[in-house]
Amino acid sequence: MPTITWSDDLAIDDSQIDFQHRQLLDTIGDIEDALAAGDQRRVAEAMPFLRQYTLTHFADEERALQLIGWPQLDAHRELHRGFTQRLTELDGACRRGDLTAGTMLLGFLAAWLAGHIRGADREFAAEVRKLRQRK
Numbered sequence: 001m002p003t004i005t006w007s008d009d010l011a012i013d014d015s016q017i018d019f020q021h022r023q024l025l026d027t028i029g030d031i032e033d034a035l036a037a038g039d040q041r042r043v044a045e046a047m048p049f050l051r052q053y054t055l056t057h058f059a060d061e062e063r064a065l066q067l068i069g070w071p072q073l074d075a076h077r078e079l080h081r082g083f084t085q086r087l088t089e090l091d092g093a094c095r096r097g098d099l100t101a102g103t104m105l106l107g108f109l110a111a112w113l114a115g116h117i118r119g120a121d122r123e124f125a126a127e128v129r130k131l132r133q134r135k
């Protein structure tokens with residue numbers, strides 16, 4: 001049972017974004033379990049999904065921010081870009097067999113994602129909800 005799990009206090013009450021955040025945290029939880037079990041094959045299988053899903057989520061979120069005319073879109077995009085870059089670095093280190101990289105990767109993923117969801121993502125939640133209601 002992973003320590004990194006979704007909890008309702010992470011919800012920003014937008015069904016698409018919450019669903020994607022939940023998928024991301026579930027995947028990180030799977031990676032945590034696999035690392036704890038020393039199952040490198042499972043880690044290697046989960047990482048491409050995590051990287052791809054992260055890109056999908058960030059693109060969907062940035063599209064929603066564009067639609068609402070979010071003034072901090074560029075800054076938010078930069079946050080996403082920084083995360084993607086660090087994820088690539090740590091994934092590379094893991095694949096090179098750096099034993100500490102797995103732990104660093106998990107710590108980074110969990111802290112960044114929870115912090116980002118509770119902070120920057122929550123700030124635009126009300127505006128995105130209004131946008132979805134207009135549809």
Ligand SMILES: [Fe+2]
Pocket residue numbers: 061076080116120121
């Ligand atoms: Fe975001």
Ligand SMILES: [Fe+2]
Pocket residue numbers: 017021057061117121
């Ligand atoms: Fe997000």
